[in-house]
Amino acid sequence: MKSFTGFFFLLFCICSCDFHETQTSRDCIYSAIVVDLTGMDGCGFVFQLDNGDYLEPVWRWGWCGTPPLPEGATEDPLWNFDYVDGQRVRLGFETAxxxxxxxxxxxQVYVTCLEVIGEEAVSVRIE
Known part of the structure; x- marks a missing residue:
C-alpha cells in the first residue's frame, strides 16, 4: 500500500509542474512589427509578434551610455537599430x-538577432 500511495504522490507532483515553454531563440525565427508606444507612461518601442504578444526589448548592459562601453555592447543587435513604427522585422530573443x-x-527580452524584413505594416495599438 505504501508503494501505491508513493506512486500517486509522485504522479501528482509531476502533473502539477508547469511545463509552459517560453518562446525563445537566438536565431531570427520570429516575425514581428515595431510598435511605437512612447505615448503611454513608461513605454517606448516594443515588438509585436505575429501571434499578438508584445516583447519589451531591454539592453543587456544597463542604461548608462558613458564611456567606456562594456565589452560586447557594440555587437548587440539593438546597438544601431533605428526603430520605425510599423516596420517588419525578424528577431530572436531570450527572456530577461x-x-x-x-x-x-x-x-522583457534581450534581443539576440534582429533583421529588418519590411518598411511598414499594419500594427495593432494598445489603447
Missing part, C-alpha cells in the same frame, strides 16, 4: 530575468 517593467505590455 532581472528588472521590472514600467510599461507592462509584454515580456
Amino acid at each position: 530575468e532581472e528588472g521590472g517593467s514600467i510599461c507592462m505590455v509584454g515580456e
Whole structure:
C-alpha cells in the first residue's frame, strides 16, 4: 500500500509542474512589427509578434551610455537599430530575468538577432 500511495504522490507532483515553454531563440525565427508606444507612461518601442504578444526589448548592459562601453555592447543587435513604427522585422530573443517593467505590455527580452524584413505594416495599438 505504501508503494501505491508513493506512486500517486509522485504522479501528482509531476502533473502539477508547469511545463509552459517560453518562446525563445537566438536565431531570427520570429516575425514581428515595431510598435511605437512612447505615448503611454513608461513605454517606448516594443515588438509585436505575429501571434499578438508584445516583447519589451531591454539592453543587456544597463542604461548608462558613458564611456567606456562594456565589452560586447557594440555587437548587440539593438546597438544601431533605428526603430520605425510599423516596420517588419525578424528577431530572436531570450527572456530577461532581472528588472521590472514600467510599461507592462509584454515580456522583457534581450534581443539576440534582429533583421529588418519590411518598411511598414499594419500594427495593432494598445489603447
